[in-house]
Amino acid sequence: MNISEIHYPRSLQELMLLLEREMNVQIVAGGTTFGYIQTTRYLSFEPSIMYIGQIPELRSIHKTERMISFGAACTLSELEHVYPFEHGQARKLLHTIGTPAVRNIATIGGHLMYGKRFLSLWALLACFDAELEFRAFSKTSTKNIWYSADEMGMPTIESGRLLTRIRIPLQSIDHLFIQRIGGAVFPDGDGGYLVSVATIDRRTISNFKLVIAGPRAYRDYDAEQRIIAAPHPLPARIMQTVMRMYAESLRKTNFWNVELLLPLISQVLEALQRSTE
Amino acid sequence: MNIEFDLNGRVQKVVITSVERAIDVLTRQCGIKSLSGTCLEGLCGTCLILLEGKPVYSCLMPAFMLRDHRVETTEYFTKMREYSLLNSELTKEGSALCSSCHNGIMLMGMMLIRSVPAPTRGEILSSLSNVHCDSIDPDDFADAVLKIIQHLGIARKMP
Ligand SMILES: Cc1cc2nc3c(=O)[nH]c(=O)nc-3n(C[C@H](O)[C@H](O)[C@H](O)COP(=O)(O)OP(=O)(O)OC[C@H]3O[C@@H](n4cnc5c(N)ncnc54)[C@H](O)[C@@H]3O)c2cc1C
Ligand code: FES
Numbered sequence: 001m002n003i004s005e006i007h008y009p010r011s012l013q014e015l016m017l018l019l020e021r022e023m024n025v026q027i028v029a030g031g032t033t034f035g036y037i038q039t040t041r042y043l044s045f046e047p048s049i050m051y052i053g054q055i056p057e058l059r060s061i062h063k064t065e066r067m068i069s070f071g072a073a074c075t076l077s078e079l080e081h082v083y084p085f086e087h088g089q090a091r092k093l094l095h096t097i098g099t100p101a102v103r104n105i106a107t108i109g110g111h112l113m114y115g116k117r118f119l120s121l122w123a124l125l126a127c128f129d130a131e132l133e134f135r136a137f138s139k140t141s142t143k144n145i146w147y148s149a150d151e152m153g154m155p156t157i158e159s160g161r162l163l164t165r166i167r168i169p170l171q172s173i174d175h176l177f178i179q180r181i182g183g184a185v186f187p188d189g190d191g192g193y194l195v196s197v198a199t200i201d202r203r204t205i206s207n208f209k210l211v212i213a214g215p216r217a218y219r220d221y222d223a224e225q226r227i228i229a230a231p232h233p234l235p236a237r238i239m240q241t242v243m244r245m246y247a248e249s250l251r252k253t254n255f256w257n258v259e260l261l262l263p264l265i266s267q268v269l270e271a272l273q274r275s276t277e
Numbered sequence: 278m279n280i281e282f283d284l285n286g287r288v289q290k291v292v293i294t295s296v297e298r299a300i301d302v303l304t305r306q307c308g309i310k311s312l313s314g315t316c317l318e319g320l321c322g323t324c325l326i327l328l329e330g331k332p333v334y335s336c337l338m339p340a341f342m343l344r345d346h347r348v349e350t351t352e353y354f355t356k357m358r359e360y361s362l363l364n365s366e367l368t369k370e371g372s373a374l375c376s377s378c379h380n381g382i383m384l385m386g387m388m389l390i391r392s393v394p395a396p397t398r399g400e401i402l403s404s405l406s407n408v409h410c411d412s413i414d415p416d417d418f419a420d421a422v423l424k425i426i427q428h429l430g431i432a433r434k435m436p
Pocket of ligand 2: 314317318321323334
């Protein structure tokens with residue numbers, strides 16, 4: 001049983017100073033993953049715990065005309081009524097995570113920094129082009145959420161990096177498709193989500209994304225580009241080309257079940273055809 | 278280390294280490310008897326507490342997270358009139374609460390009865406998902422909570 005030292009930084013500045021000073025740090029936000037995964041009565045952490053749940057900068061939500069930004073220590077419950085979770089289907093997805101008693105302490109930062117796999121909201125946030133703001137020492141860097149997946153689609157979380165904010169550009173949601181695939185999502189398993197989002201502007205598809213995330217993450221940029229700027233509804237030949245592109249790129253991953261996913265992608269495109277501006 | 282938090286309306290001082298779960302500190306050091314901690318996985322709800330007025334599983338929470346927070350357990354409510362009203366309403370509805378779920382169900386009920394604005398039926402039903410209990414009929418629970426809210430509303434309006 002290892003006893004760790006517990007720190008309660010009250011500001012981001014204090015936290016950054018502690019992170020610079022301390023070695024072998026464990027960031028704890030809602031703490032739910034530790035309590036759940038460790039089946040022993042007593043918990044164990046790295047030698048130095050940074051409890052970040054009481055830092056106001058990490059708990060605030062800001063919205064401008066162009067984007068929404070939430071602190072990494074916002075709980076999943078706090079995000080329930082903000083973009084993009086104010087959208088019925090997105091909120092339904094949020095509600096699949098545990099129960100209200102889990103979501104009242106589990107944070108979005110802990111959800112995205114889980115590291116072992118992509119949890120339930122990752123594919124949705126990737127479709128919305130979420131950007132993650134990290135701090136390490138005195139440096140701040142902002143990366144697209146895809147930065148947390150490598151070329152093979154595996155999660156790549158650098159330990160010791162602090163996720164401070166999540167920023168999402170606001171867009172009109174004319175098509176949102178969410179489908180659960182496979183088995184369990186947490187704490188591990190082969191389950192995940194296929195999510196697709198599109199914006200239609202004056203009968204043209206101005207934005208389209210389709211992301212699958214679970215043990216790995218997948219997206220075909222070329223297929224998306226074939227759809228973006230195409231007329232809505234999509235002409236049959238573009239539909240066929242896109243389906244071929246997805247079939248090919250899914251096969252190339254040597255990971256995803258093509259026979260299971262292609263009919264779902266076809267459903268996505270059919271739903272997109274039915275969407276209205 | 279020493280930490281302080283507000284437990285059932287009183288300042289509570291405890292000595293904790295990083296390894297303890299909140300449920301263990303509440304039961305062993307603070308004398309809370311209503312929590313049982315059957316699964317330690319956030320599944321059964323027998324360890325539910327209110328943290329800043331919201332339900333959380335004390336088995337999943339490291340004890341150090343209690344610091345400076347307001348915590349309520351079922352003990353806080355047992356002497357209140359609403360508590361006995363809810364208890365008898367639930368028994369009347371035929372939902373004899375099994376002992377392991379009693380804490381969670383009563384805590385959810387009291388949280389809902391005291392919440393402003395009054396909860397919707399949907400919110401009442403969704404709060405039950407925090408407790409894994411096969412012995413309570415969700416509709417009976419919602420009826421009981423709504424009846425007490427209505428009753429108290431009328432009582433509050435009387436001079
Ligand atoms: C009963 C139960 C059911 C669940 N069901 C689901 C489900 O159906 N689908 C699903 O997707 N998930 C599910 N989860 C997982 C849940 O989403 C995560 O447990 C939760 O979001 C993690 O948040 P947290 O704040 O508790 O993170 P913590 O446990 O505090 O931390 C998780 C990890 O992230 C790191 N971390 C936390 N915050 C930061 C930060 N700001 N910067 C850098 N690193 C950080 C921590 O060091 C740790 O490694 C479930 C969890 C439980 C307990
Ligand atoms: S002990 Fe079962 S939910 Fe906490």
